[in-house]
Amino acid sequence: MLDKFLGIKYPIIQGAMANITTAQFAATVSNCGGLGVIGTGAMKVDEARQAIQECKKLTEKPFGVNVMLMNPYAKEIMDVIVEEKVAVVTTGAGNPGPYMEMLKASGAKVIPVVPSVALAIRMERAGADALIVEGGEAGGHVGEQTTMALVPQVCDAVTIPVIAAGGIADGRGFNAAISLGAIGVQVGTCLLVANECPIHENYKAAVIKARDTDSVVTGRSMNSPVRILKNKLAREYIRLEQEAKDREDLERLTLGAFRRAVKDGDMQMGSVMIGQIAGMCKQEKSTQEILDGIMEDSKKQFEILKNKLEELS
């Protein structure tokens, strides 16, 4: 299981969210028994170095750094990760193949996020230590496949460990992921409502208020699908997409929109990234309560599951 694999208490990775999962929040998650992950997003090299050093000061536990490979400073950030001997590197928006050797030589475990079987196979071949297999239920940048369908297919196709992500927020989701063949999970949306999560209070309130159908995927026409809260921005964006407006019109609409959501608390014209499971996150809690809750619920749900399945035999 993932806890042994990473040397942490709970088999849970905190999904990297740029501008949200800061050094401080990642350290909090690691201190609470999960794997905190700093989302470096569009950070410059010095910002990334500073975040890593800050996180080290705040926790003795392993933590990870997520690198968005489309970041023009991705290469330099990888160099910093090697220098600082970060325990785990997760990657998104591209192929970490070129960095695999140097990262592994530094002792880091490399865990790319993959949205398809074909990419999973290539990542395994390139030397990935494990894979985060993320379904489109997740918030933010997503693939088309669902967690339910994708995770078992990837598990069948590779021999390295698989971590399931997308749509998981309680013990039932956790147990389901394990049942599909994963050794652990990555969660994001359910941590948005953590007391320690540094998002605007309006953002937190929007997650708590969200129902099952309150998120929508925008940007499919731009080949960059992003799941966000269905607000004025999302509706406007989708209208422009349907009218097949120019890239520029769409880009103008979303320029700075994520910052508007996270920092300014603009819930109408901000890009409020949330997963489908937001409908289940009803209450602000401490990070510790959220992580403990998933694992306690997992045990409870396992008994219920066992009883149900035994009825069959």
Next chain:
Amino acid sequence: MLEEIKKVLVDALNVDAEDVTEKANLKDDLGIDSLSAVELALELETEFDVKIDDEELAKLETVQDIIDIINSKK
């Protein structure tokens, strides 16, 4: 060679055989996005017993590019 490549494209990605010409652009004419391109790479590797690395894969733009890369590796 075009016929063999066409077969892979049709079998693996459900591309319309009629659209597959040497000049066809993978993205614009055949609608192959980056995820499908990874799929395609795996199929080509199996079919022709070659290895296509990431940089090579990223450079493929047309059907002719595929023909060239396979020929260069055989």
